[in-house]
Amino acid sequence: MSAGMERHVLGLSGGKDSAALAVWMSQRHPELDIEYFFTDTGKELPEVYEYLGKLEGLLGKPIVRLNPDRDFDYWLRQYRHFLPSPKTRWCTRQLKIRPFEQWIEPSLAAGAKVTSHVAIRADEEWREGHVSTHPNLTIRLPFREAGIDRAGVTEILENAGVGLPAYYAWRSRSGCTFCFFQQKVEWANLLERHPEAFEEAKSYEKDALEHGSPFTWSQGEALGELARPERVHKIREEHARRVARARQRATLNPLGLKTGAFELDDIDSPSKACLVCHK
Known part of the structure; x- marks a missing residue:
């Protein structure tokens, strides 16, 4: 891979914001060859997989599945059988962030520039994206830059014909079935x-x-x-x-x-x- 090569990546969680960003970027920036990816912990809701299938049809390209090299059971043992919690989010670190970093590391090592597009909305001033620790990795927040809020996200998905993920009828967040942030x-x-x-x-x-x-x-x-x-x-x-x-x-x-x-x-x-x- 040449040092002048560029990659644009966009992570999908199975939630509405990242889905809307994928749709919006595909419509607004067709010149970019965006790689869509989903980090699969193996503990996701069935509705998440169904929604990803709908998105693939709309986007017209596959969503790359990233699988951790070690599963939840392995990391649970490594953390002395302590469950992840809001204060100790080892599941996010080991099952979501680590596979992403392993996926893009060869490109960064080869000198390529990687831009990661993250779905933080304009009405989420308190949120921060993944902090880049590599000079060739750039984090972009297109919704914040364009002033798109939650209502805008819903409008994008409805206009595209995919709507919201089915689990929003009974759950407020995607991710693992046993997410500790659930009410x-x-x-x-x-x-x-x-x-x-x-x-x-x-x-x-x-x-x-x-x-x-x-x-x-x-x-x-x-x-x-x-x-x-x-x-x-x-x-x-x-x-x-x-x-x-x-x-x-x-x-x-x-x-x-x-x-x-x-x-x-x-x-x-x-x-x-x-x-x-x-x-």
């Missing part, structure tokens, strides 16, 4: 829609607790407790009350979200979710 109601939804994935998450948690892990997937509550029917009922009641309060605030604040226009992510959602998974 409790989302764990309840996972139990209802993908019980086998919930049971797998519960088995990982049980193993971690037996090895002394201080973390559970859902803060302060083991999944076995959360899954009890009476507890699920209470979680859904509490969530319904939060939704009602959010709708009331939206009605009273015309400068804020319009009534009914918000998502699960707007209601008591954990902050600072993993950018590489959520986008």
Whole structure:
């Protein structure tokens, strides 16, 4: 690979923002031979794979699948059976970022310039993209540069005919089935829609607790407790009350979200979710 060669890459998470950016870049910059990629942890929602298939059809080119050289079970052992958590996000580091770095490293080593296009919106001033540690790797934030916000993202996907990923009907973020940033109601939804994935998450948690892990997937509550029917009922009641309060605030604040226009992510959602998974 010659030193003058350039690569443009764009990571897809299975979420709406990165999907919209892929569509937008393909429409606005057809002159760029963008390589779309998805880092597959092997623990993704089935809906994520379905949505990636729709995007491939729209983009007219394959989405490269990057697979970690070591799976979740390997890294769980390396981290002494401690579950990943908001404070210790080893899953993001080892299963998402590391495979990406390994994928582009040969190009950087050969002197090529690599531009990574990241889907941080204009209304996400607090977010930062992957910090480049290599002089030949440039991070671009096209949505922030163009002033595109969340409403703009939705408009791009609707106009393109792909719409939002199906899981947005019950979950606020993409990524692994057992993402620790899920709200409790989302764990309840996972139990209802993908019980086998919930049971797998519960088995990982049980193993971690037996090895002394201080973390559970859902803060302060083991999944076995959360899954009890009476507890699920209470979680859904509490969530319904939060939704009602959010709708009331939206009605009273015309400068804020319009009534009914918000998502699960707007209601008591954990902050600072993993950018590489959520986008």
